[in-house]
Amino acid sequence: MNPCVGTGAAVTLFGSEQVERARRYWRPRYIAALANGALGLGLLAVLSFGPIGEWVFAPFDGWPWWAAAPAVAAVTIVLGTLVRLPVSFWAGYVHEHAWGFSTQTLAGWGADRLKSLAVGVVLAGAALVGLVAAVHAFPSWWPLVGAVAAAALVLLVSWAAPVVLEPLFNRARPLADARLATELRALADQAGVPVREVLVIDASRRTRKLNAYVSGLGSTRRVVLFDTLAQEAPPAEVRLVVAHELGHRRARHVAKGTALGVAGALAFVLVLWAVDAAGWRSVADPRVIPFVLLLAACLEALLAPLGSALSRRWERQADDFSLALTGDPSAFESTHRRLALSNLADLTPPRLVYLAWFTHPTEPERILRARESPA
Numbered sequence: 265m266n267p268c269v270g271t272g273a274a275v276t277l278f279g280s281e282q283v284e285r286a287r288r289y290w291r292p293r294y295i296a297a298l299a300n301g302a303l304g305l306g307l308l309a310v311l312s313f314g315p316i317g318e319w320v321f322a323p324f325d326g327w328p329w330w331a332a333a334p335a336v337a338a339v340t341i342v343l344g345t346l347v348r349l350p351v352s353f354w355a356g357y358v359h360e361h362a363w364g365f366s367t368q369t370l371a372g373w374g375a376d377r378l379k380s381l382a383v384g385v386v387l388a389g390a391a392l393v394g395l396v397a398a399v400h401a402f403p404s405w406w407p408l409v410g411a412v413a414a415a416a417l418v419l420l421v422s423w424a425a426p427v428v429l430e431p432l433f434n435r436a437r438p439l440a441d442a443r444l445a446t447e448l449r450a451l452a453d454q455a456g457v458p459v460r461e462v463l464v465i466d467a468s469r470r471t472r473k474l475n476a477y478v479s480g481l482g483s484t485r486r487v488v489l490f491d492t493l494a495q496e497a498p499p500a501e502v503r504l505v506v507a508h509e510l511g512h513r514r515a516r517h518v519a520k521g522t523a524l525g526v527a528g529a530l531a532f533v534l535v536l537w538a539v540d541a542a543g544w545r546s547v548a549d550p551r552v553i554p555f556v557l558l559l560a561a562c563l564e565a566l567l568a569p570l571g572s573a574l575s576r577r578w579e580r581q582a583d584d585f586s587l588a589l590t591g592d593p594s595a596f597e598s599t600h601r602r603l604a605l606s607n608l609a610d611l612t613p614p615r616l617v618y619l620a621w622f623t624h625p626t627e628p629e630r631i632l633r634a635r636e637s638p639a
Contacts, residue, residue: 414529511585
């Protein structure tokens, strides 16, 4: 079956009005995403090459590297946020309110952006400063030290995110429905991936959309539901969603994704080593930081289709697992109909957008695939 089903199938499943409504919602968002990316890349290019970067970072001339590196990193990250702020504000606040999805006040939206910026300055800044520090501390061995440190940082963030980063944005609590919680724990036992509890976060403080996810490694592993989903979906659909997330756990998708992140970090350090060895840029110079971010962004954009394709494959595996575990194809279809309608999912995305950005199959694709399942 074509992985991105045509308009005819989508119209048959959801109706032409819903297909067109989703297009009106999503097409401007795709343009905004492209604009956001172009602004970010443009800023990094300007800071990396030419007189503007020299002017911006001139105040740090004469500073020791250990002082200049965090300053350059912080300025670069903050400027990136400011340059993209108008587009981010339109896409994340104006457009979402216009379509009735956002429940945030302007102050709440701004607070989230400040927290995200602070997290970015701390995490990305630490990685960038650590890279420059490794070159100064280990002039001959810095690629090895940098690669090990980058891998360790990826593992640390994956492990700590559920208990350190996620609480900055949402409060989590155990599922209030004791009977359903017991059923979900039994479902997890049946799946071979027992969980102590399924958590619910207060996503309704920001959005009316429905969602769920898995995160964490080892002792921080968890299945998380949006409170919007827990409140609106019937128990059979909640079970189906949890079964899907358990499928990710059973297939170790989070661990595999982390491993790929580690491999990517190692490969990127090797690319930087080649750049430094060729004399194109000195990684010891704190002013290399915008160039490092530019190179990372370009490589990420080039590899995005591969990452999206792998993610869609994993989502299909989790879909298959949820069908097999629950044995409830009607709940599968009603769940994905609810998600499509409540979240106004794009039912017929442009082919290039689907290949480059879609980390999940479309809802029509998922429903049709489930109907064709031998189960």
